Amino acid sequence: MSVRFALAAALLVASPVGAQTITVFAAASLADALTEAAARYEDETGTEATLAFAGSSALARQIQQGAPADLFISANTDWMDTLAAEGLIASETRIDLLGNSLVLIAPAPAEPITPDALDLPALLGNGRLAMALLDAVPAGIYGQAALESLGQWEAVQGQVAQGDNVRAALAFVATGAAPLGIVYGTDAAAEPRVSVVMTFPEGSYPAIRYPAAVTADAAQPEAVGAFLDWLASAPAQAIFARHGFSRPGA
Structure with a gap:
């Protein structure tokens, strides 16, 4: 096939x-x-x-x-x-x-963090945050909702690199083009070149x-x-x- x-x-x-x-x-x-x-x-x-x-x-x-x-x-x-x-x-x-679940990923290997310790501006530095299209693709919509819920969105929205779909966002991180990305848990599991840094808590975004x-x-x-x-x-x-x-x- x-x-x-x-x-x-x-x-x-x-x-x-x-x-x-x-x-x-x-x-x-x-x-x-x-x-x-x-x-x-x-x-x-x-x-x-x-x-x-x-x-x-x-x-x-x-x-x-x-x-x-x-x-x-x-x-x-x-x-x-x-x-x-x-x-x-x-x-x-x-x-x-x-x-499905929603996760924050980085190029492997990467150390995990907890939602309480999340400081995206510090983690990103001058880098970009890979996400799917924010205004149309579900993974991007879920990701923005999660960051807004955790009080992170306003500080990083100008650093978002948008991909046409969630697999494009995954590829940005897997290839090193972006230091962090937001994808589904299943996407992270399918790509050995990335590590899950954090799983977004339930309730921080609509159920997938x-x-x-x-x-x-x-x-x-x-x-x-x-x-x-x-x-x-x-x-x-x-x-x-x-x-x-x-x-x-x-």
Whole structure:
């Protein structure tokens, strides 16, 4: 299965006649776990999932513009709510699929600190704080909320380096382009070149939820629904848990 980060529309290719293929638009933070889960599902059922990963905002906007996605998995509820309000998802299929945590990272190795000891201006110096897009991408929105809650935002907002999605923010830190970044816990776990400096406390940002739903124009809604049901099942959830995701509400 070939997966690459790109505009979702660029991933739509012709399939052999009769092939059971569905197209999934999913938040960038799901790349590793969902790729593994989809490969297992294909092995077990023969149904292939073509996966397009990007920021939730970019994917939602492509669906608004008519991109033929069959399943959308967002990293927050707002973008799913937007599509629901426009009649672009089958609302009866919507579920909260996963949860996640929010962490502060630095190039590995790095010493951990506690939230009470957090002094971002001192830690950053003249460096930049890598984050996903603040006005659109869920990880950036969660990150800003957390920093505001901890009284750190005003002092560092002028030093933020914004990436198109959370994996771009992760790459800034992994390559040494930024000394610190804010990403999901699962992203940090997937990248050996970074260390978690701090886990943001629960309550400092809205609970992270990954809602998923079949789109209103899904070409094969029954096949897509079966895949979504499987993603919520114990075998798939075990894959997600191994990558650091939690069950919603856990």
